[in-house]
Amino acid sequence: MYVLIENGNITKYFQNPKGFTLNDNQYPASIFSKWSKEEKEAIGIYEVVIDNTNYKDPAYYNNTNEQYSFANNVATKFWGTATAKRLNDENAVDEDGNNLLDDDGNQVINYGLKTEKKRIVKQQASGLLAPTDWYVVKASEVTDYSVPSNITTFRADVRTKSNEMETMINNCTTVDELKALYEYTEQQDGTFTRPLPEFPKEVI
Numbered sequence: 001m002y003v004l005i006e007n008g009n010i011t012k013y014f015q016n017p018k019g020f021t022l023n024d025n026q027y028p029a030s031i032f033s034k035w036s037k038e039e040k041e042a043i044g045i046y047e048v049v050i051d052n053t054n055y056k057d058p059a060y061y062n063n064t065n066e067q068y069s070f071a072n073n074v075a076t077k078f079w080g081t082a083t084a085k086r087l088n089d090e091n092a093v094d095e096d097g098n099n100l101l102d103d104d105g106n107q108v109i110n111y112g113l114k115t116e117k118k119r120i121v122k123q124q125a126s127g128l129l130a131p132t133d134w135y136v137v138k139a140s141e142v143t144d145y146s147v148p149s150n151i152t153t154f155r156a157d158v159r160t161k162s163n164e165m166e167t168m169i170n171n172c173t174t175v176d177e178l179k180a181l182y183e184y185t186e187q188q189d190g191t192f193t194r195p196l197p198e199f200p201k202e203v204i
Helices: 039-041 113-141 148-172 175-181
Strands: 002-006 009-014 021-022 026-029 045-050 065-072 075-080
Touching: 002 065, 002 075, 009 065, 039 045, 113 148, 113 175, 148 175
Parallel strands: 045 075
Antiparallel strands: 002 009, 002 045, 021 026, 065 075
């Protein structure tokens, strides 16, 4: 990305190379790739430097709108201080602070990250269990049929891991603690693991 600097101020943004007119001179898009850094800057075209210092994972933080500055002959794109997203559920309120109710008179809830993450865990567990549900249905309908032991073990492991994950998510007191549960790190044996348990592999 480039910007045009005139009198020390950013006056034009170039997300993609394109031709432009400056001081009655027409410049083709090719200058962005063919001209040297010095040649571009001589007419006020500066490549933007990205400063990600304040930018945080948008899955866990609300970032400010991107901002641009030009100082010391450097054009920079940057962000302000990010704000952590809501961790826990909260009652929704109106502008006067009164609880918001739905059409049935129930409290409207603004769900936090922990609820969202636990919902995903439940969905994943359900998806893993669904292909083997028929074993359980058949066992309930056919008196002389039993669910194979490997299927029983697998289904129990899925529920155990699901409960463990939800407990760990519930125990988080900050957004950074929750985020850390999902971060993979390399172990001495070359594998990558995360603090949050993994579901067992599907049975075939």
